[in-house]
């Protein structure tokens with residue numbers, strides 16, 4: 001393998017299309033496989049994985065392509081979930097209303113907090129996103145009308161234009177999959193577009209981008225808001241999936257887990273986010289069944305994976321593909 | 325008499341106690357190649373920084389095409405027609421050579437909020453970028469990742485990126501810094517070519533290049549312009565010889 005030669009665009013395009021195509025094929029076929037294996041309980045886990053994957057894909061948009069290490073990403077998920085929960089508690093139970101509200105609420109929160117966070121760099125950015133995330137968390141715990149600390153139970157999943165589609169486990173699985181695919185395609189389109197090229201340029205060399213006439217702040221803020229909106233949708237789905245909404249959705253630990261999922265899958269790839277979320281939740285599931293001290297194994301295991309597979313699971317897959 | 329295209333009025337800047345721009349006034353005339361020379365630490369790069377908006381002056385004004393741009397943001401100035409290159413190569417290391425320049429073309433032409441369609445395959449951007457690369461002699465390296473270029477090639481890319489912004493006034497901070505003989509000769513020929521079509525402000529240590537290119541030369545010492553004149557007059561100026569050229573010849 002010639003390393004010195006410039007890796008031509010075609011060389012990179014291969015795995016870029018093949019791996020995501022495999023991932024989504026597996027996800028499409030998964031319910032059938034789970035059914036054949038008589039393990040339909042896996043459907044619940046897979047749905048949860050995809051919901052998390054939506055949030056992590058959106059995180060990868062700003063983390064992997066914009067170098068914005070947001071430590072408050074769970075707040076957007078929580079806001080999306082609470083939009084569904086609060087509306088439902090007032091009898092407004094249709095997704096045609098609650099999902100747009102979830103998206104707008106997350107967008108507003110992202111626009112206001114992003115405009116402040118993005119004035120800072122590096123560690124300060126991480127700390128301020130964390131602080132805003134915690135603010136959202138404590139606000140949720142203080143919403144006594146909506147369950148406070150205990151959270152809020154949804155008596156039923158959202159209807160969709162009056163139909164009970166979300167109540168069907170299989171249909172809901174495919175709804176989540178469709179949203180994940182849409183989130184992936186939207187982000188894929190963005191990173192390759194003119195906008196995305198400016199965003200990536202600002203990650204490469206901010207000073208040069210300014211000298212060329214681009215205002216990094218503007219592009220980062222727009223990306224941040226888009227990521228927040230997508231994460232908000234993930235939260236709205238999570239509320240429906242769990243039929244429950246809780247401040248636990250927006251803890252800083254959850255934000256940290258999102259970052260770990262992104263890194264585990266390989267940042268700056270988008271499909272890595274899906275792999276990372278799936279691997280994280282699968283490991284969590286397996287280890288927690290095995291021993292109650294699973295966190296003691298989980299942490300070091302994650303470190304080992306990241307250490308031995310820098311670039312994450314997607315890089316691992318790519319190198320396997322290359323060796324063939 | 326024509327008006328200056330770029331006018332520096334009583335500009336001053338200090339880093340702590342160190343005065344790097346000392347009540348400097350200077351007019352750059354349209355179409356001229358104006359060289360700024362001076363010993364290391366004279367404040368040349370700091371001056372370019374203030375003209376490009378990256379550094380905020382402590383006092384004074386910068387006028388561009390008659391308008392006061394002292395408070396204009398750095399990222400707005402290239403759109404007015406004022407662009408710079410960097411003394412220390414400052415490209416997008418992970419981008420290909422072509423994408424470095426194509427991105428400059430894109431930013432210049434606008435449509436930067438478009439989120440649909442792959443920018444990398446847009447022929448109008450890539451063609452304009454190729455033109456700039458051909459001009460600086462880097463066309464064959466278009467597909468190379470910028471970080472892997474040789475030093476001289478990076479200098480050429482640096483210039484191509486500034487050129488792609490189609491500025492009417494180009495601020496060049498030591499374009500030949502660290503390049504070999506052959507590359508310097510090629511750069512001089514290229515800059516000579518450029519000088520015919522736009523205003524150049526050229527900071528450069530290579531005296532041969534400066535005297536070959538400049539219409540006028542300003543000698544900067546300790547943040548002050550000790551002389552601004554034609555190359556011949558500068559060569560004959562005793563103060564300049566003492567302050568600068570003498571050292572250089574030794």
Ligand SMILES: Nc1ncnc2c1ncn2[C@@H]1O[C@H](COP(=O)(O)OP(=O)(O)OP(=O)(O)O)[C@@H](O)[C@H]1O
Nearest residue numbers: 339342344362363364365366367368369370371411
């Ligand atoms: N950000 C800064 N903070 C403090 N001092 C600085 C800063 N930037 C430059 N200086 C100092 O200001 C002085 C002028 O620097 P400048 O880079 O403008 O010089 P120059 O004329 O471009 O020199 P050279 O020929 O070496 O490129 C130098 O003494 C330098 O050390």
Ligand SMILES: [Mg+2]
Nearest residue numbers: 368369370411
């Ligand atoms: Mg300098």
